[in-house]
Amino acid sequence: MMRIAVVDDETDITTVLKRGLEHHGFSVDVFNDPEAALASFSPGHYDLMLIDIRMPKLNGFELYRELKKRDSNVKVCFLTAFEIYFEEFMKMFPTIDVRAFIRKPVSISSLVSQVNTSIES
16 A cells, blocks of 8 residues: 655645545555654655645755755655746756655645555656
């Protein structure tokens, strides 16, 4: 079973994503505090991490950098409610190995498809 961590400060979003992903056979851990996600992170534990970009205390990019220090192989997709163009992002952050940006709101079927693609790549 594929293990996914969802890190988003909005509990309604993490609840919906957890239910939807679990319904499609994933094992899902939810963190509504990015610092808690970082504190409980262990290398190789998750097949993919879905991380919101805008969060208090530690934004998604800062969390990503800290996770990469602990596990250079961690796979990450960013969640965002804001328009971000992948090509522009890669120009700004060429060393960040990010599989995808997932725009909120997202349907569960679209999310599952993007998750599977990110895990397989």
